[in-house]
Amino acid sequence: MTGRTRTLLSCAGIAAAGALAVFGLACPLPDAPMTGEVFAPISAAHPLGTNQLGQDNLLRTLLAAPGALAIGLAAGTAGLVASTLYGFAAAMLPPTAGRAMLRAVDILTALPNIVLAMLLATCFRPGPLFLAVILAAITWPAEVRLLAALARGQMQRDSFRTAMVYGARPLHLLRRHLLPPAGPVLAALAILGTRRAVMHASGLAFLGLTNPSSPTWGSMLAESLPLFYEPSAIWLITGPAAALSLSILGLTFLGTRLERRHIPTGEAA
Amino acid sequence: MRTNILTMFLLALGVLAALPGAPCRAAERADPIERLVIADTQGDWGAPSPYLHDKRGPGYALTTLVFDTLIWKNEQGGLIPALAASWRTEGGGYAFELDPAAKWHDGAPVTPEDVVFTFEYVKKHPYFNVDVSMVAAVEKTGPHSVTCTLSRPFVPFLTNVAGSLPILPRHVFAAVDDPGRFTAPKALTGSGPYRLAAYDQAQGQYLFAANPDYHLGAPLAGEIVFMRMSPPAALAALKDGSVDLATSIPAASIDELTAAGITCITFQTSHPVRLKFNHKKPILAQAAVRQGLAHLLDRPRMVETVYLGRADLWDARGLAPLAPGAADLYPYDPAAAARLLASAGWTRQGDAPWRTETGEAALTLAALKQYDALARMTAAQLTAGGVPVTVTLHDRGGLNDRLTAGDYDLAVVSFSQLGDPDALRHAVLGKRPESDDYAADPELTALLTAQVSETDPAKRQAMVDAAGERFARELPSFCMLSAQTAAGSRDRIRFFVTPGGIGQGTPLILNKMAFLP
């Protein structure tokens, strides 16, 4: 595959992901219609049965997909942008300031992020957009140290030093010298961040901290928990649990492939 | 399981020990029960002392096992003696004759000084479960008698105050300045049928030991264990015998439990879920609009789907479930709804949404997260009827904020309407965020304020009924339905549901009279 094809493919991929994120957040799909068949067993008309309000489980699982992935993507990339800017700033600023910034991040990671999520979710009305913001807010400190180390590594190179001697501005340095070599790492981290955000989103929904106007997989699982005594309850969890597992698995594979190729682990051949 | 074997062993011991000297009582259960195990979904309701317990119903119920009130309710909801052997109305108040046999857990007798002290103490340090603002003076009038004088006529006094206020021991609490921080074991000195023997707050477990010298008779169960168990665990434990009572079982499991020989007691919680209208907003200011929206709701369908049939339709008059055979004032009737909305000036083109003079009639619905399914169904039904509704879910703090700020059109709220009919006054005129705060109908306000001091029961009932009729017509909030709840019991002790709730109106199965012979 030539470099140009690869660039085109990655641009197309980014564009598709961006469209999915924007679409999923801005236009949440409407909820499934409420039929009269409550807790219907699996049949041709309802491959996964219906829930307590007569809504088709399979349809709701599919309707939740763009939203879940959109939230994950938005939260993952927003978190990554935040941690990239922060990490690179920590590397470029004088050492004392940089160390202080990293220490601040350590304090933030000392707080179990679920607490911060609960506080934020209780404060704002967590529709899909706010949920993405909250997820980004709790996951962004995780990769800061790695990115700072990466930036510091790049800053040792001659091209960077020369540019600094010639008086290049920080923004230019960031755009031309730090971002391009870090591209693949950032892509891998974005995927992993999305995966983490999808997990966290379902966890928050399970705790009852989200406000879905359209169904999400976590909220579907939370709804099913008190109904575990219903014989047809097993179908209430099959759809969202399988969807969650499959999407997280898929993102994991994608992420580890990118990670293996680009993030050095010192792995012997 | 170890617990099972232990319980069986102790039971056997208890039976063997009791056989030779068991007193012959004409009671249903002649052998004393060594230990009774009660499973609860939450478990921890605070220490069972008036100022320490969790403010919600079950916290109060556990406190009543340890502390007595002056009078109490029996299985029929009638008033029976507790610390007061008899009572009568006297002048502008009530006179109580205390039972001379009543004793505190440390052996001291319960005296009129304790009652006088309790009322004074509660005035200084408010006990929020009971309102005593109408009590003007409490005086000792004899070696075993007390008189309470009221500052204004308050008909619900016997149930809401005398039947709810736990009496405190003067010799313990007189020296306590901050009852909220008094957590020493002496704070649990009550006069009730049980003593707290052990309390593990982290695990949510209580061990109550019987007070054999209780003045109304020795309790039937030697020990009560009250513990937290998740619903699936409680169901399994009920079936295998390690739990004797589960305070709340999911409705869907009633059939399988009955098949396994467990008695399932289903009762009404009397917490009607109401659709609250923001009548201060111009779009909902007309009663016709509110009535029209009420007709767009198909409540029997809500009962079938959201509550799986385990709920009762509530009468729009506010205080009782819809009596079987009675006419529903607001049945599902889109034609009537259309008529009412049109009479209020709303217009509609075919199947398009309704429009007012100012634009499309789109409304917001705020609800607690636990009413998610009901709120969504309500919104769907209203939208299908031509009034688009968007749902936002909140936790209690967020919802309270929105209700107080008036930042909503519709809201789904629920609170108790059990007990004395005075609850209707608090619902309509009260200042709680969930109350209607409705003052637009002076006749309704007058009726509600007057009924609380009307001593003639027949006249009072007529006033309450008239108020209910007006309330249903004005409809500041529409009582839709109220869920049933169920408890599962192995019948080692016969539990019952108290009509009117225990105390002021707590719909729980834990009436201490069940534990007494």
Place this chain on the structure above:
Amino acid sequence: MVLPATQAGPPAAARAWLLAAAGRVAEYLGSLAVLAAITFFALRALPGDPLAILYGEASVQGLTPENRAILAARHGLDASLPGQFLHYAGMLCGGDLGQSARHARPVAQVIGQALPWTLLLVTSATAMALAGGLLLGIEAGMRRGRAADGIILAAVTALDSLPLFVKAILALFALCLGLALFPASGGATPFTQARGWALATDVAWHAAVPAGVLALHETTKLTFIIRALVVTVRGRPFLTVARAKGVGAVGLRSRHVAPNVMAQVTARTAAMFTELFAGSIFVETVFSYPGLGRLLYEGIFSRDYPLVQGLVLVLGAGVLTVNMAADLVIGRLTEREARG
């Protein structure tokens, strides 16, 4: 941060060491102070009146303005915001965590009763995750590219993609209710009279499934990391020498491979502790297990400010301590590696 190696004579060395240690302690206390401040203000930014939430359901008439004033004074919520903060800071310096509003007892007591359960859960989960991760990771790394490696990786990835609460629910229904091998709720049999070994067995039996589910959640990440490290270590000469000397498979893994991955594993353990605390909320919910997670969750919803503030401080202090300990251990291990 590794404490500076001694270069100058003993007095100067001792001084340098003291300075560094003092700096570390100051950082620790500073972090706690920042944590306390953030929690304090974040809690008060939450919507709703905390008194109405705590007391509103007590009676049908709700909270009257007079009662509200009394309660505000009782809970210290009547002063201005900076005033409340100064009062709280003063209490903290005196070591007083305050009184829990919902539980009507000192916060220290509430936390003290629940803390042992959470510690038990988290430490046993850490131990199990370490053991499992080391075992699986080393095996997968040593047999890289072969069938065993593929199977382990596949199983671990599949388990990893299930959210924690789904794993917990499945474990509850399969092990505790279906097969009835383990108790389905509680930390120990209620009011058990057992003491000593019998009590320990009872508690362990109740903790087995919750801790196991938590451990499973962390084993996956650990397995990946250890596997990657083992693959790096595998090619090194000392291992070939050991194999040539005839050291058996077990000896190879335990005495030669494992010590070399411990530094990184220790670093990961510190992060694992934080994640386990967060995960304990879900596990405590599903298994009705006593602990801090459930207290925290309920405390936020019931706006029990003193309790949530105390919990965050305790959790934060715990995590910072673990981090510090891990830093020291890593320092020692890397020193030893550099020396030998």
